[in-house]
Amino acid sequence: MATMKAVVFERKDHIAVREVPKPAPGPGQAVIRITATTICGTDVHIVRGEYPVKAGLTLGHEPVGVIDALGAGLEGEYQVGQRVIVGAITPCGQCFYCLNGVSSQCGGPIGGWKFGNTINGAWAEYLLVPDARANLAPIPDGLTDEQVLLCPDIFSTGLSGAESGHIRVGDAVAVFAEGPIGLCATLGAKLMGASLIVGVDQNEDRLAIARRFGADVVLNPGDGDVVSRLKALTGGRGVDVAIEALGRQETFESALRSIRAGGTLSSLGVYSGKLVAPYEAIYAGLADQKIVTTLCPGGKERMRRLMAMIAHGRVDLAPLVTHRFALDDIAEAYDVFSHQRGGALKVALYPDRASMPARTATVVEGTDRDC
Numbered sequence: 001m002a003t004m005k006a007v008v009f010e011r012k013d014h015i016a017v018r019e020v021p022k023p024a025p026g027p028g029q030a031v032i033r034i035t036a037t038t039i040c041g042t043d044v045h046i047v048r049g050e051y052p053v054k055a056g057l058t059l060g061h062e063p064v065g066v067i068d069a070l071g072a073g074l075e076g077e078y079q080v081g082q083r084v085i086v087g088a089i090t091p092c093g094q095c096f097y098c099l100n101g102v103s104s105q106c107g108g109p110i111g112g113w114k115f116g117n118t119i120n121g122a123w124a125e126y127l128l129v130p131d132a133r134a135n136l137a138p139i140p141d142g143l144t145d146e147q148v149l150l151c152p153d154i155f156s157t158g159l160s161g162a163e164s165g166h167i168r169v170g171d172a173v174a175v176f177a178e179g180p181i182g183l184c185a186t187l188g189a190k191l192m193g194a195s196l197i198v199g200v201d202q203n204e205d206r207l208a209i210a211r212r213f214g215a216d217v218v219l220n221p222g223d224g225d226v227v228s229r230l231k232a233l234t235g236g237r238g239v240d241v242a243i244e245a246l247g248r249q250e251t252f253e254s255a256l257r258s259i260r261a262g263g264t265l266s267s268l269g270v271y272s273g274k275l276v277a278p279y280e281a282i283y284a285g286l287a288d289q290k291i292v293t294t295l296c297p298g299g300k301e302r303m304r305r306l307m308a309m310i311a312h313g314r315v316d317l318a319p320l321v322t323h324r325f326a327l328d329d330i331a332e333a334y335d336v337f338s339h340q341r342g343g344a345l346k347v348a349l350y351p352d353r354a355s356m357p358a359r360t361a362t363v364v365e366g367t368d369r370d371c
Ligand SMILES: [Zn+2]
Pocket: 040, 041, 042, 043, 061, 088, 153, 154
């Protein structure tokens, strides 16, 4: 049996590079050779045992690669050797949820998220892609792997926070936490036409990057109450839309307190434990406010749109990829990412060490400070 290298979840706080069977595609499935992938904050939740997955599962849900093999039924649609990305969420396109317009919930709650959750993921040399016709998205000529690396999850998720918040031209928007997802939400708020974007984070380096991604004002909670400062910036009313991009009670509550009557809290965070909404923050439940939650939109058409934004120069996500590692060095990569060492925002992982690009000028200034 052909084998391949993969990074598997063994138990809480333990991942390891292992030799595992190479997948073969069934009807409607494809296998891609992974050329680049990355680590997501959700993977950190998994490794820490905060989100359960089965032992032996290959992690990772952000695949960039080349089609290696196609199952029956895909002839004429794709070719072996074609460069593709696949969304972190892989909807089937045919179930109750997909056909009701919530394809991220394919098959049931959070069901669209399969890679590195319910099936083997992208931290491997090869990846089996289910429902390939709905999910293989060809990479436009001229775009590098790293340029599209954040489309499968971070860009799609961050942008969806702005989209689900239904930001209107002229809105005032606050983004709570400027990690990679918050930065993409900031970018999304700008693309949707917000007139005022306020980035909120405790990390001054991240606030500096938030300015580059479209924040007009940045607020550090360490400098005083964020909610009152947001109200002062909006005529005392509060922001039209607040995007929560961290998944903590404090940021959720601050986001809730910062929206105006009739405003929207668009939530992207992954929460654990109990989430509480104090009655005064929601005006006893009578202020026509909306709370919306969104899982990363996936599918090949979403991926095509995101890559078109990059191909046409509307957005440049390269500054978010601050570090590169060979997949074999996953332990070091995970340590750097999970502790945000050296100003790490996103780390690119390369299954083939020889194909790893040399460092370029796209690396954010000062990120090596702690290395
Ligand atoms: Zn993710």
